[in-house]
Amino acid sequence: MDFTEFVRSRSAGLVRLAYLLTGDAHRAEDLVQEALLRAHRRWRRVQAADNPDAYVRTILLHQYASWRRRRSSSELPVEQMGDRAARADLSGEHAERDRMWRVLATLPERQRAVLVLRHYEHLDDASIARLIGCAEPTVRSLAFRAAAALRTHPDLSRQEQP
Amino acid sequence: MSQLDDLLERTLTEHAARAPGGDGVADRVLASAPVRRWTRWGVTMLAGLAAAGVVVAAVLVLPGDRTSSGADVASDPTAGDPATEQAVRYRGVQITVPADWTTWPGGEICRGIHATVLLQTSGRSMEPVQDDSCVLRPGSAWVQLLTVPSGRVGFGTERDIVIDGAAARVGVRSATWCPPQAGCIAAPARDDARIGYLGVPGRDVSIQVYASDPDFVRRILASAELVDMSDVVVPDVVGMSWPEAAEKLVALGLAPERAGEDAGGLVTGTTPAPGEPAPADGTVRVRLARGSPVGE
Numbered sequence: 542m543d544f545t546e547f548v549r550s551r552s553a554g555l556v557r558l559a560y561l562l563t564g565d566a567h568r569a570e571d572l573v574q575e576a577l578l579r580a581h582r583r584w585r586r587v588q589a590a591d592n593p594d595a596y597v598r599t600i601l602l603h604q605y606a607s608w609r610r611r612r613s614s615s616e617l618p619v620e621q622m623g624d625r626a627a628r629a630d631l632s633g634e635h636a637e638r639d640r641m642w643r644v645l646a647t648l649p650e651r652q653r654a655v656l657v658l659r660h661y662e663h664l665d666d667a668s669i670a671r672l673i674g675c676a677e678p679t680v681r682s683l684a685f686r687a688a689a690a691l692r693t694h695p696d697l698s699r700q701e702q703p
Numbered sequence: 704m705s706q707l708d709d710l711l712e713r714t715l716t717e718h719a720a721r722a723p724g725g726d727g728v729a730d731r732v733l734a735s736a737p738v739r740r741w742t743r744w745g746v747t748m749l750a751g752l753a754a755a756g757v758v759v760a761a762v763l764v765l766p767g768d769r770t771s772s773g774a775d776v777a778s779d780p781t782a783g784d785p786a787t788e789q790a791v792r793y794r795g796v797q798i799t800v801p802a803d804w805t806t807w808p809g810g811e812i813c814r815g816i817h818a819t820v821l822l823q824t825s826g827r828s829m830e831p832v833q834d835d836s837c838v839l840r841p842g843s844a845w846v847q848l849l850t851v852p853s854g855r856v857g858f859g860t861e862r863d864i865v866i867d868g869a870a871a872r873v874g875v876r877s878a879t880w881c882p883p884q885a886g887c888i889a890a891p892a893r894d895d896a897r898i899g900y901l902g903v904p905g906r907d908v909s910i911q912v913y914a915s916d917p918d919f920v921r922r923i924l925a926s927a928e929l930v931d932m933s934d935v936v937v938p939d940v941v942g943m944s945w946p947e948a949a950e951k952l953v954a955l956g957l958a959p960e961r962a963g964e965d966a967g968g969l970v971t972g973t974t975p976a977p978g979e980p981a982p983a984d985g986t987v988r989v990r991l992a993r994g995s996p997v998g999e
Contacts, residue, residue, distance in 0.1 A: 548729045549729050552729040556722050556723055557719040557722040559719070559722075560718065560719065560722035560723070561715055561718060561719055561722070564718075566722065566723045569722060570723060571724065577729075611851050637710055637714075638710065638713060638714040638717055638718075640868060641711060642714055642718060643712040645711075645714070656711060656715075657715060660708065660711050660712045661712070661715040661716070661759075688707070688708075691707055691711070692707060694793055695708075697707065
């Protein structure tokens with residue numbers, strides 16, 4: 542598969558993944574664009590890889606982690622997000638998903654990445670470990686901590702109640 | 704599967720469906736990838752020349768996302784999103800950096816021409832983050848809210864664009880620039896300075912454009928499209944010192960055509976007068992007490 546074909550066929554899926562990681566459509570597109578451009582620079586290596594998709598997804602995840610680091614060190618918002626709806630306004634399934642989406646955004650990037658790769662991409666721990674560059678037990682640990690964070694988050698804790 | 708896992712899956716599935724399509728990204732990547740390869744080679748060459756004592760500027764140009772403002776944004780597939788619509792406002796400013804404002808402790812002289820594009824989104828402000836990487840070279844132009852590549856600019860990223868056939872790379876930086884106390888009026892380095900990403904309500908994008916050719920920046924300036932200054936009124940800067948007034952004007956997206964020889968003078972008047980709406984092109988002329996009037 543040449544680069545053009547790869548880009549045409551994979552962009553949409555990569556953007557979806559990036560969107561779930563970042564929660565921001567524009568950031569997602571930027572991440573994918575940068576990942577693809579980096580892949581282009583080493584396209585021969587990507588082509589030669591056993592799984593070019595995984596190779597590019599790995600680049601994307603690295604970009605994502607890099608972005609989160611830059612963001613946390615250089616951007617200082619001075620106002621809190623003021624557009625959060627009151628709890629009384631949040632009812633029904635959509636509201637639950639909305640809360641979940643917001644809470645996901647607060648997770649550390651690796652925890653969020655593990656959740657997305659597990660629950661959206663439905664990858665096993667070994668694949669996730671390869672993608673994010675860690676050992677399988679680390680994946681399980683990240684998933685455990687992420688799940689714990691979700692369970693104990695005040696906005697979501699009632700999900701686990703009978 | 705627990706309730707929480709189920710909710711998580713449903714959340715991810717729902718939001719994945721909201722993700723933008725990949726066509727726009729694919730188009731941009733395929734348009735710019737070959738040029739980026741060339742650009743990297745070019746930059747390497749330029750670095751070699753610079754090391755040899757030749758002053759060069761990084762010329763970064765890329766094809767793909769040529770955008771000059773409203774029209775492109777209007778075609779944005781996310782334009783129906785109220786948050787995105789809210790984000791689309793442009794202002795433009797042009798000034799000339801005076802010859803004696805050349806240094807900034809800790810900084811370095813910009814290589815080449817330095818223009819800046821600032822895209823204002825909406826009102827949520829960000830703390831200014833000082834960037835000590837660059838000081839404008841005398842005579843260079845500073846532009847705000849001028850041209851953005853397709854309105855899809857990420858914080859900390861660089862985007863390759865083509866403007867009027869010239870090569871350029873725009874980089875989105877986290878910074879506001881020269882602090883006023885350093886004598887540089889080119890940056891709104893105050894608490895109303897805003898940084899961030901396009902597409903996120905309440906945040907702005909700052910883009911720096913570097914070019915080796917002054918004509919390149921002039922072309923950018925000539926292509927400036929100033930939109931929606933209707934709610935901006937000229938502030939009362941009469942009686943202020945020039946740097947102080949300039950700081951205020953630049954913060955609002957207004958600035959004199961030239962800010963040069965009389966950097967130390969006091970402002971005696973503006974056109975339009977204070978309190979009046981800003982002109983359509985976003986340029987306010989300032990008269991100073993000493994020396995020649997600025998911008999006239």
